[in-house]
Amino acid sequence: QKEVEQNSGPLSVPEGAIASLNCTYSDRGSQSFFWYRQYSGKSPELIMSIYSNGDKEDGRFTAQLNKASQYVSLLIRDSQPSDSATYLCAVNHSFGNEKLTFGTGTRLTIIP
């Protein structure tokens, strides 16, 4: 069973601070990794994808991948109240068009 694990939270972060979200996965052969944001009652919204070890930055978001340790993280700089949501880690077990396996998500609350 290929698992994706996340701390369910809630994670509370002051406005303007850095929020750090973590995810581990069990399938060592996994190749593609994604972070989605999901507001309550809404669909997952893609934030970042990462395929290679290291960091990938997009605006206030940085995704980090360490395949040897089988973890992916997402950093949100200068956190805003609008960042309050559940963040889903998703893993594709190949470079391809296969299904995504999701974690349970981490609920993030930004405190004004």
Add this chain to the structure above:
Amino acid sequence: EPEVTQTPSHQVTQMGQEVILRCVPISNHLYFYWYRQILGQKVEFLVSFYNNEISEKSEIFDDQFSVERPDGSNFTLKIRSTKLEDSAMYFCASITSGASYEQYFGPGTRLTVT
């Protein structure tokens, strides 16, 4: 920016009834997916579809479920005889071929089985 669309946004049905959930993927996308999310639980894969046939299906996707692409735009999920436990959000997603593996999700259909 092109989006995945889904109809209806909310469907209420009685146990044992058939429902059809509809999706219009992004126009140049070739791979289509259905996922579901039971309230408070994680997003679960149901089925993937490419070149007019199922590529992969999960254990959830039993004989009560079917998918088809009846024309060049719509992608449908049919549940033949709904059960109470089918109550969930159903999301359609699509992906283009090529170097991007990013799946884009539609807004979802909330299915309530009573």
